[in-house]
Amino acid sequence: MSGFMNAGNRTMKNLLFALALSLAFQLSGQTRRSAAIYSRCGIDTLATIEEKVNALVACMTLEEKIGQMSQVRHFDDISDEDIATKFIGSVIHTQGPTPGADAAGWQARFAALQQQALSTRLGIPLMFAVDAVHGQNTYNGATIFPHNIGMGATGNATLTEKAAAITAVEAQATGFNWIFSPCIAIPYNEKWGRVYEAFSESTEMTQNLARASVKGYQGNLSDGKTVLATAKHFIGDGSTDFGLEGGATSVGLQEVSQRLLPPYRDAVEAGVGAVMVSFNSLSGTVMHAHKALITYTLKMGMGFDGIVVTDWKGYSRFGENDIINAGVDVVMAVDGDLELFQAGLKTGVDSGCVALERVDDAVKRVLRQKFRLGLFENPFPDSSLIPHIGSPAHRDVARQAVRESLVLLKNKNDILPIDKNTPKIVVVGEHAHNAGLQSGGWSIAWQGTQENYTGATTLLDGIQDMATGSVVYDKDATGNHTDADVAIIVVGETPYAEFMGDIRDGSSAYQLTLSEEHQSYINAYAGKGPEIVVILISGRPLVTTDQINQSDAFIAAWLPGSEGGGIAEVLFGEYNFKGKLPHSWPGSVEDFRGKYGPNFWDPSITPLFEYGYGLKY
Numbered sequence: 001m002s003g004f005m006n007a008g009n010r011t012m013k014n015l016l017f018a019l020a021l022s023l024a025f026q027l028s029g030q031t032r033r034s035a036a037i038y039s040r041c042g043i044d045t046l047a048t049i050e051e052k053v054n055a056l057v058a059c060m061t062l063e064e065k066i067g068q069m070s071q072v073r074h075f076d077d078i079s080d081e082d083i084a085t086k087f088i089g090s091v092i093h094t095q096g097p098t099p100g101a102d103a104a105g106w107q108a109r110f111a112a113l114q115q116q117a118l119s120t121r122l123g124i125p126l127m128f129a130v131d132a133v134h135g136q137n138t139y140n141g142a143t144i145f146p147h148n149i150g151m152g153a154t155g156n157a158t159l160t161e162k163a164a165a166i167t168a169v170e171a172q173a174t175g176f177n178w179i180f181s182p183c184i185a186i187p188y189n190e191k192w193g194r195v196y197e198a199f200s201e202s203t204e205m206t207q208n209l210a211r212a213s214v215k216g217y218q219g220n221l222s223d224g225k226t227v228l229a230t231a232k233h234f235i236g237d238g239s240t241d242f243g244l245e246g247g248a249t250s251v252g253l254q255e256v257s258q259r260l261l262p263p264y265r266d267a268v269e270a271g272v273g274a275v276m277v278s279f280n281s282l283s284g285t286v287m288h289a290h291k292a293l294i295t296y297t298l299k300m301g302m303g304f305d306g307i308v309v310t311d312w313k314g315y316s317r318f319g320e321n322d323i324i325n326a327g328v329d330v331v332m333a334v335d336g337d338l339e340l341f342q343a344g345l346k347t348g349v350d351s352g353c354v355a356l357e358r359v360d361d362a363v364k365r366v367l368r369q370k371f372r373l374g375l376f377e378n379p380f381p382d383s384s385l386i387p388h389i390g391s392p393a394h395r396d397v398a399r400q401a402v403r404e405s406l407v408l409l410k411n412k413n414d415i416l417p418i419d420k421n422t423p424k425i426v427v428v429g430e431h432a433h434n435a436g437l438q439s440g441g442w443s444i445a446w447q448g449t450q451e452n453y454t455g456a457t458t459l460l461d462g463i464q465d466m467a468t469g470s471v472v473y474d475k476d477a478t479g480n481h482t483d484a485d486v487a488i489i490v491v492g493e494t495p496y497a498e499f500m501g502d503i504r505d506g507s508s509a510y511q512l513t514l515s516e517e518h519q520s521y522i523n524a525y526a527g528k529g530p531e532i533v534v535i536l537i538s539g540r541p542l543v544t545t546d547q548i549n550q551s552d553a554f555i556a557a558w559l560p561g562s563e564g565g566g567i568a569e570v571l572f573g574e575y576n577f578k579g580k581l582p583h584s585w586p587g588s589v590e591d592f593r594g595k596y597g598p599n600f601w602d603p604s605i606t607p608l609f610e611y612g613y614g615l616k617y
Contacts, residue, residue, distance in 0.1 A: 164216025193501025448495025
């Protein structure tokens with residue numbers, strides 16, 4: 001036995017030595033690579049970041065500069081070789097094929113692309129970007145937090161910062177160093193399909209959580225466990241007329257300044273690395289080409305020195321070189337836009353339509369963030385972070401966020417908390433046992449999923465773990481269990497994301513009320529014996545006045561993410577309710593007769609529940 005152990009120890013020592021030697025070679029290679037770039041461009045290794053940026057830009061060809069302004073999808077827009085031949089600056093992963101079978105596969109895929117970038121004359125490393133808007137939500141098995149509307153309900157800046165820091169670690173663990181979050185819009189109308197991406201209707205609340213979020217994501221940018229954050233969508237995305245995604249924002253510039261810009265000022269002061277421009281128009285000008293707001297207000301007025309990036313296909317959709325002249329620095333050259341953008345910008349510079357100084361400014365902003373991220377020294381993903389994906393410690397924080405996000409709107413006769421020893425509980429509805437439904441859009445897939453995914457717990461899981469009596473699951477609301485003492489009825493919306501989730505009269509799959517099917521779930525049990533606890537899973541406040549009246553207790557649970565068991569912990573009284581409404585709650589569909597919801601700005605409309613409302617036990 002001792003001989004076997006000695007042999008095992010020698011094997012382990014050899015393995016550790018090999019790993020150390022490999023790391024040493026990797027570090028040595030990184031040092032040589034940086035030294036080669038610095039030598040080629042006459043950069044002093046002890047120079048400041050600004051000095052390095054200026055020297056590197058002076059060393060670049062126009063094609064190399066345009067490449068740094070180009071962002072592509074890793075499978076659909078390019079071949080691997082295009083990274084080098086087109087001098088690509090950043091890669092985005094959203095919808096489509098996954099980069100690998102597991103996190104190691106994702107890292108390997110991105111490392112291969114990084115090798116292509118490092119093989120070029122200057123060896124400028126890539127940035128890898130992802131829409132990690134509530135956790136690394138594109139990876140099956142990651143910790144997924146409540147969407148921002150739920151974080152707004154917590155009102156907890158410290159918790160928001162922790163969630164962002166965890167998201168950063170899990171994003172880095174899957175190969176990413178740039179994320180498109182936080183969304184700091186101010187929603188004016190619940191018909192907008194992205195209400196859940198924003199924290200609150202309150203500018204002050206949004207400011208507080210924007211600062212916390214940026215701090216959590218970015219931390220010390222060069223330490224390898226943080227990511228570049230992106231404040232979005234600049235500006236007016238949540239305040240379009242009738243809540244139409246990409247529509248017209250007709251509010252005046254004074255209101256923009258007082259209500260919509262403050263969260264961006266705070267994000268810039270917190271050092272946010274990027275800002276994404278919006279699909280909407282403002283004052284008759286598309287935001288992608290709004291020089292007054294992008295260049296003069298954001299960059300010059302606020303002193304923003306980071307990257308302004310387009311939204312999807314922004315170049316071809318919103319004016320091509322007009323958006324570059326307006327101040328856009330990086331273009332999502334996706335779905336066939338890469339050749340159009342690179343050739344179009346080169347022609348623009350050659351013809352004098354776009355000043356070379358504008359291109360140089362854009363490239364400096366990109367390089368500045370790559371230096372701040374430490375990518376020139378450490379361009380590859382860190383495999384030691386992989387075990388942190390979906391770890392118990394991370395899920396504990398997400399479960400806390402779920403608990404604190406729940407808003408108790410009604411508790412008749414104090415029926416909550418539920419006694420764990422209740423003889424019989426019936427749990428009703430498909431939302432009670434489906435991680436995809438409870439997570440909403442931007443979960444595994446762009447428009448979300450209606451299936452369970454790896455590592456998540458559902459509300460039913462939590463109830464079954466905690467209740468000592470009988471728990472039956474009536475997924476289809478048959479009404480066959482009216483002998484139960486308590487009916488926990490879970491209703492809500494199906495997942496959606498941008499565009500698809502907008503509510504448009506007569507032409508939308510979504511509505512401001514519960515579906516007739518989900519209303520029937522409540523009707524199957526209300527007034528028939530059990531006490532009725534209704535839990536609403538939704539990305540926005542819905543008109544549920546009748547359903548609130550039918551219930552004994554009513555809870556707004558928003559979109560809790562992967563830790564549905566956290567809801568059960570509050571239902572059974574292990575924790576009290578803390579959540580407060582981040583939006584005022586509408587009383588009727590008629591309240592939406594104007595351009596905006598009942599909170600903006602018709603004084604004749606009284607919400608059913610005011611902003612900040614929320615009961616406790």
